[in-house]
Amino acid sequence: MYKLEDIPMFSALGENYLRELQDQIHIKRYTKESIVFYEGDQSEYLHIMMEGSVKLYKTSPKGTQIQINRFSAPGLIAEFAVFEKEPFPATCEFVTDGAIGLLHYDKLYEYLNQPEFSLELIKSLTGKVSLLSALVHKETILSSEAKVADLMLKKVTIFNRLKNNEIASILNLTPETFSRILTKMKKEGIVKIENHKLVILNQDALFAIIENNAIKNCTNCIAEFKAKLGYQDE
Secondary structure, three states: OOOHHHOOOOOOOOHHHHHHHHHHOEEEEEOOOOEEEOOOOOOOEEEEEEEOEEEEEEEOOOOOEEEEEEEEOOEEEOHHHHHHOOOOOOEEEEOOOEEEEEEEHHHHHOOOOOHHHHHHHHHHHHHHHHHHHHHHHHHHHOOHHHHHHHHHHHOOOHHHHOOHHHHHHHOOOOHHHHHHHHHHHHHOOOEEEEOOEEEEOOHHHHHHHHHHOOOOOOOOHHHHHHHHHOOOOO
8 A cells, every 4th residue: 555655745745744644644445346435425535545446437317427537546536626625526436446545624724835735736636637638538529439549559558457348438438339349440450369468450540540530420529528427508
């Protein structure tokens, strides 16, 4: 399990501060598939990933999970909601066994006058904004086939670590759609499975899929994405 000083936000604090904070943190252990918090829950605690990996997802009005991202220790989860005292914007579920450190925000505010601490908090928040921007781009611009190609180019190791239904969930595709696309790519000689691992045979073809199949067939993609998440325009 990671220590508090392994978290970038706390790494610049002196030993006295770290010891004081460590005494204030309650460590809670979770098993795989345990829910840390649900979308809409309130919390007065900063959630610090000390061990394991989680996924964050929203649930559409039809009950479909729309995965936002996955995070692994060490790091922070949903810190914006805690600082803004707003409900959690997504559900957090462990995909492995793990542990969360809970730190009450009253104690956290005492350290905001320290420049190094505040800078790391800003970095963490802006990083999450970048992740959300990437998600919106993927969901509103890339077709299903282009999303698979994009993931192969960026994180091919995911295809060797996770099951097909887990990868489909990350891409917000049905397992059937993902399986169909993967089968098509294998038949066309773009990829192959060798020793239970995905091997890219034609990288240029993947780039071509992204370029030629980028634009979804929708007249207002942003509006459709918001509707998928359950947001309604005023």
